[in-house]
Amino acid sequence: MNTSTRVLCTPTVLRIGATYNSSGNRPSDEVRKEIGAHGVSVVHIKQDSNGTWDTVFGSPFNPESTPQTRTALGRFGHEGVIFAPVKEGQPVVCYSGDDFRFNEDGTGEWLPLDLDNADFAANPIANNQNGHIIRWMEAGNDHGATSFDWDIFVFAGLQGTETVVEGDAVVTLNDDNIFNSPDGLWFDYNGRLWIQTDGRDEAPYQNNMMLAANPETREIKRFFVGPVGCEVTGVVTTPDVKTMFVNIQHPDGNWPDSSDPRPRDATVIVTRDDGGVIGA
Structure with missing residues (x-):
């Protein structure tokens, strides 16, 4: 459509x-x-x-x-599933995040889910309470491949948290983009990466949020903060990226209707006042 x-x-x-x-x-x-x-x-x-x-x-x-x-x-x-671009005559590939192995040398392979063979190469932080985002590229740029290369895109955390690549800090979080527990990811039609969180909402993070990231430069900016107690989960835009639909799940209080004491899940529509491209 x-x-x-x-x-x-x-x-x-x-x-x-x-x-x-x-x-x-x-x-x-x-x-x-x-x-x-x-x-x-x-x-x-x-x-x-x-x-x-x-x-x-x-x-x-x-x-x-x-x-x-x-x-x-x-x-x-x-929790969720993302489909790779569908090509006629080739297998349909979807990612649910439950059946992979990350090796310490930056390679990986897809495996059947096996709780007896956990692998922690992709989680280098002990007691990792804030989480991080991993990116990978399948062998031969083939979504149906069973092996891939991977690296860490960004570590979540407090102000000053660094993501270091080959000795250089490629990301340093500040007041504009601190976050924890990245849970949902989606690329829009312009290649912009949207990050949704579902984690701790105490200071200094406060409520769960959605951030926008440039996948090439790793620049990350907070886009909005959700209502108290919510999880921000699920996002999509129209192909012109001028209308966005975002899900807000299990909020507290009386959101979104201040006259109704019962909180409700909701899908929020986001547009720019000038009718332009969201995130541009």
Whole structure:
């Protein structure tokens, strides 16, 4: 759907509230319910001539069809999935972040998920409470390759946290871009990297946020800060990058409606006052 007036959004269902017995185990019925709850829906939204966005109900190709949530996507919480560019006649490749191995020499390989063979080469900081972002390039620039090269794009942390490459500090965090717990990543149509956080919200970080990064220079700037208690999760723009859709999950207080005591998850639409490209 390569248009800037129609967008397909895919909200995911991640988990339900978990309970545990005295042995540390969860009730089997609850586990079965959670497995069934994991899934994704596809929502069609359209912009009218006045610039207002709204949900399109029903399929224009089959008006009698009933929307269906796809469930049972595995036996653990995938959190998210990103698809590589699809090429006709080649395998469809998706990344869920659960089945890789990083070697200390900067190489890596894709492996089946195996909890008995953990590898920590890509986590060089002991007790890493702030997290970091890793980038990799598949062998031969082939998304279907089983090996890749990798490096650390940026370490999250306090003011003064450095990311050092070959002896040089290529990133030094300051008041404008400190963050912790990077959780969501997305490249827009102009190649800009958007970083979403889901972590600690005490001082000096405060609320979770979204940042914009230049993947070539590693320049990082804070774009916005979310409401209290929220996770910023999921972002997409129209192809012209003039309208952005961002998900805000499990906020506290009475956000987004100050007259309603119940907080609600929401998808926020972001535009520039001048109608220009977001992040430019």
